[in-house]
Amino acid sequence: MAVAEIFRALGDPVRLEMVQRLSSGAPCTISTVSNQLGITRQGARKHLQVLADASIVTMRPKGRDVFVELDRSSLDQAEQFIRELERRWDQRLTALKSLLEDNER
Template identity: 35%
Template sequence: MSKPELADPGPVEIFAALGDPTRLSLLTKLSDGQTRSIATLSADTNLTRQAVTKHLHVLERAGLVKSVRVGRESQFGYRPEPITEARSYLDRVSAQWDDALERLKALVER
């Protein structure tokens, strides 16, 4: 049975997933492009496999990681597209603020 397709996450889901230090650490480990199992990701940490699994599922719902079943275990890998989308969103918000501040400056200087 295949996994149901998830709706594209928006910036809120992405930023919420990235807002947790544990999830950010897991994503950093995966950002080298190598897939890893839950056992590998929980090694050398104080986290249980169950805790790592919960964090990975949050990252997966946000579209930041993907999982592939290999035998009896899942391998998780990094998906860079949502980070690119989040960066684009922040660039748009930044431009809006720059425009607003320029208008305010022009108004004050009149």
């Protein structure tokens, strides 16, 4: 289940903070990210790799730097997944409800 990887990547406070900052701010380098969060560059790098593996983020090297940028597609995927869950759940509830109404007759 690929979507589990996306949720897993988002399920860490540090990475979620990264994603939030990236959603508002401009694309920035790995060092910038690590400075903002107050953790080691290597630590930040690992987190960013997790996000990249889940396609939540893309990293393009440019000269000496590596620029990190948000990628909408997996966010979309996660959103769609949740909506589908909710759809099924609602469907079940309404089915249950109409069943009860039938029994009242």
